[in-house]
Amino acid sequence: MIDYRPAMAMVYNEGNAVLPAVEPSPCRVAILRYAWKQAKPHWRSEPSWSAVRRVLCTVGMLIVLSIVFSATAPADDADRQATFNNQLLPLLRTYCYDCHGQSDGEGDVSLAQFRSADDFRTHRDLWLRTLRQVQAAAMPPADADPMDSATRAKMVQLIDSLTNSVDCVQHPNPGRVTLRRLNRAEYRNTVQDLLGVDYQPAANFPGDDVGYGFDNIGDVLSLPPLLMEKYLTAAEAIAGQAIVTPPPPRLYRFDKRAVNATGADRYRSRDGRLTMTSHGTVSVRPEITFVGSYKLILTAGGSQGGDEPVRVQVKLGDKEVGVIDVPSEEGQDYELSLRLPPGKRELSFTFINDFYDPKNGIDRNLDLYHIHIEGIERRRSTVTSEEIPASHKAILFVEPGPKRTADEASAQVLTRLASRAFRRPATAAETRRLQSLAAEVRRDGGTFEESIQVALQAILVSPHFLFKVEKPQPYAEGQPAPKVSQYELATRISYFLWSSMPDDELLLMAHRGQLSDADRLRKKIASMLRDRRSNALVENFASQWLQLRNLEAAEPDDRQFPAFNDQIRRLMQRETLTFFAAVMRQNRPLTTLLDGEFTFLNEELAAYYQIPGVRGEQFREVSLQDSPRAGLLTHGSVLVVTSNPTRTSPVKRGKWILDNLLNMPPPPAPPNVPELSKAELSGSLRERMEQHRANPACAACHRMMDPLGFALENFDAAGRWRARDGGTPINARGELPDGTVFDGVEQLRGVLSERQREAFVRCMIEKMLTYAVGRGVEYYDRCAVDEIYALLRANDYRFAFLVAGIIESDPFQKQGERE
Incomplete structure (x- = not known):
């Protein structure tokens, strides 16, 4: 925490102190303008010494902030080169060049060829891989000169600053999202909310590709010809269900x-x-x-x-x-x-x-x-109200009659329908085209209902319905990135939280420009999280983040684990999603996901876990204070997904923790690593893993993964507690490369929720930000991640502030450019 009292003493000229000379900069000029804007109302309303003190206080504090920000802003090119030459280069020569020299780099990685700080930007992918290797203590290898934790931290900081340097003061780039198609879940939900028709395309539509762990990433959501044909067929079927038309004679x-x-x-x-x-x-x-x-x-x-x-x-x-x-x-x-x-x-x-x-x-x-x-x-007037579905009545809210022609009625119907489907007001040209199509159907002998039905089919195959279209905004270098429109922001919010289109209230707020009002926006976010439609955030974000969709393919051996079956599999998944939903809706701290001493069970799953006192088929909150279970790490769904069919896998479990909880994915295995022969592997699982790590080619990958996985060894491959593996007592002790020691899952939870809390929270920020904006998190998103983390830290890491921070961030609200 910065102590501003000395600065205030300087402002008030106490002790004849004076402000240091400060060279004007755009940042400081902007801050001074902001200070005067905030203080001017008080100056006019309080022409007194209190007003003077208020103005001086505001100006002084913001000047100090400008100095602090300037001091911590990224250095210029000369300073970056000096940092490389004087600080990082000696470390690289000591710890890296023996294996990754200029001409004989192992694994085709040569670090000695880079002599300029600019190389860190032009070869960012390579240096990011290097950063992850050093951060995970995979490099230098165990047989090289040891690197103490302080030196490792310094190297990580230096590589990170040179590779990911970004100016968070002078208009950071919020990035640009590729035009995104609705995925299968979003398509189904949108059709349901738009028309009241539950159309399930999963059985017929091609599967959605996955990028960065999620299936809503713009870069991978292509539109192959087969899917376009499916959309045409779906549009006809959906329109036929939404609007009742008289069956034609002699079909x-x-x-x-x-x-x-x-x-x-x-x-x-x-x-x-x-x-x-x-x-x-x-x-x-x-x-x-x-x-x-x-x-x-x-x-x-x-x-x-x-x-x-x-x-x-x-x-x-x-x-x-x-x-x-x-x-x-x-x-x-x-x-x-x-x-x-x-x-x-x-x-x-x-x-x-x-x-x-x-x-x-x-x-x-x-x-x-x-x-x-x-x-x-039959004529329309002969159809009873019981035969007309609610969707029909909602769409055809007006019909032709004595006071309204068919053209006038279709104009009203199609303007509203297209505006809701496109998630913004339909243009006059779009409405005219739809009206012309409907009129052509009527000229060919079709009824009014049939004309609207055909126009609806056209709406459902429009790019403005199938894609989340955003109008490109001019982006001048050196100027603030433009914000997306209010309607585009409403669409981003609704598909983030609901995987569906905005509701009427959100569209009305966009129409009135109220999404720029922070208080109104936060109230709307809170109500959206309480709405049942936020189950989509649980089902689509949490299930992919935690890899629960892989649970369907997991097959614990039925001879070794006869109590596990498809019903238990479904209950395990429901337990985890209900637990995540409780943390979300009760606005608990994010760390509850790691150490929450409660879960949600019914009688069958509780019996499987050997937890007494739970009766009935309904899920309810169950205390875990007298149980070894707590948090996500002990959920059967996670334990089964990270196991092999016949045994546990410390490697998979450790990798899952690094990937999904700490955002520190281990490096891929080096190419051409020979497998150990069966003769080389003997003894318990731990002994076999230690023999495996004895191979230098394997040790680099396993030094971080294995200890984390061993802490979960008290849970078998089917997610049940055990004290012994066969006849051998479980050894759940682990030691990380930095010397951190823990024994069992309880101590591991403590390490993750306390010592690694910042890493876990930042991991959640990046995972959810990726899901929210539909693209991978880039180095220039660091400013936004830092701001969201600061908001969370100031509010006890509570879930709602994660969502609010993401929605209020520049990557979510602005259009930048791709780099």
């Missing part, structure tokens, strides 16, 4: 050549009819475009025999919809009313009462001539 007509018959040897075709001489079935598969009532006309006759007429059973799929009596020898029409949903539907016709008396020469057969389906023609 389908089939003859004997258009049917499928089972047991064809039992049928005899002659004279344009298909004759069934024994029990059998024929079927047709019409494509039903519109939901509604239909009339089935079956043209049939038959040889009559016995004491009952020929009978035909009619089924829709597996469900019987009626039985038709055919008493006539000659072909006649027989009718049956049907209610058919849209899609390809199978209608089958079964001859169910075959009769044959050879003694008297009596034979009962069925002759089938035609199968005909027609829509029941």
Whole structure:
């Protein structure tokens, strides 16, 4: 904390002190202008010594801040080069050049070739890999000269400052997001909120690619031709469900050549009819475009025999919809009313009462001539309110009538519909095109409802619906980055928190420009987090951040772990997501995710964990104070995902912690590392891992991962507590390269939640910022990450301030440029 009292003494000229000479700079000029803007109202309203003191206090404090900021701002090019020459270069020569010299760099990495501080920017990827290696204590290797923790910290700081230097005072770059397509979850949620239609495209749409651990990253969400075809099909189906239209008459007509018959040897075709001489079935598969009532006309006759007429059973799929009596020898029409949903539907016709008396020469057969389906023609006024879905009423909020033409009604309907679908006011040109399309449908004999239905299909395949479109803003170098529009900001917020479109209140706030009001914005954020739609943040962010989507593919060996099954798998996932949701909605500190002594269980999962006192199928909060479990690390979902089918994996568990909780991904294994033979590996798992680390090529990767994973060894590969592995007591002790020692998961939690708290919180900031803006976090985002961290630290690291800090940050609210 900076002590401003000496500065204030200088401002008040106490003790004849004077302000130091300060060279004007744009930063200081801006601060002085801000100081006068804040103090001017008091100067005018309080023409007294108190007003003078208030003005001087404000100016003095901000001058000191400007000096402090200037002192800590990134150095110029000469200073950066001096830092490299005088501070970093000696360390590189001592610890790195033996293996990574100019001509013989191991792993094709040569650090000695770089002699300029500018090389850190032009070869940022290489130096970032070097930074991670040093930070994770993977380099220098164990067989090299040892590096003490202070030297390592200094090297990390120097490489970081030269590689990631950014000016946080002079308009930092907020970055630019690639045009983002809606992913499958966002598409489904948006259709649901826009039209009230729950369309599930997951079974038909191609899978969304993943970047930076998430499936909403603009760079990887392409639009292949196959997906465009799926969008066209989906638009037709969705529009058909959202708006009821009268089924057109005489839709389908089939003859004997258009049917499928089972047991064809039992049928005899002659004279344009298909004759069934024994029990059998024929079927047709019409494509039903519109939901509604239909009339089935079956043209049939038959040889009559016995004491009952020929009978035909009619089924829709597996469900019987009626039985038709055919008493006539000659072909006649027989009718049956049907209610058919849209899609390809199978209608089958079964001859169910075959009769044959050879003694008297009596034979009962069925002759089938035609199968005909027609829509029941009706006027809109004859449709009852029960037949019209809520989506139809919401979309067609006005209809043509004596006081309103069809063109006027469609203009009102389509303007509102397109504006909501595009998440901004539709332009006049966009509305005109949609109106013209609707008018063309009506000219071709379509109804008003059908015209809106076709226009809706056009809206649903528009790029302005399928993509989160943002209008590029002019960006002049040296000037502040422009903000996205209020509507674009509303869209960013809603897809971040809800994976869906903005609601009416958020769009109204955007229309009124109220999203620039920090208080109003925070109140809206709070209400959005309380809304059930924020479950999307839990399901789409948390499940990907924690890699819970991999749980479906995890298969603990059923012979070793017979108690684990698919039901337990689902309950484990629900436990973790409910725990995350509780931390979010109760606005708990982020560190609760690491050390929270509670979870959410039902009776079945509690019994699996051997936690007594939980009854019933419903999940409820359960205290873990008398249990070895606490926090995410002891959730069965995490433990199973990070294990092998037959045993635990300290490597996977340690890597999971480094990747997802500390944002320190270990470097990839060096190429051509030989596997240890079975003869070299013996003893317990720990002993085998230690033998593995004895290989210098392996030690660099495992020095950080293995100790973290060993702390979780009391939990088996299926997530249950154990004291022994076979006949061997569990050894859960671990020691990190920096000398930190812990024994078991409880002490590991302490290390993570206390000593590594800043690393964990910054990891969460970067992970959620990546998810929120749809791109990877870059070096120039450091300013925003620092500001969000400061906000969290000042507010006890509570969850809501993480969300608010991200939404208020420059990367979220502004458009910069890609570097």
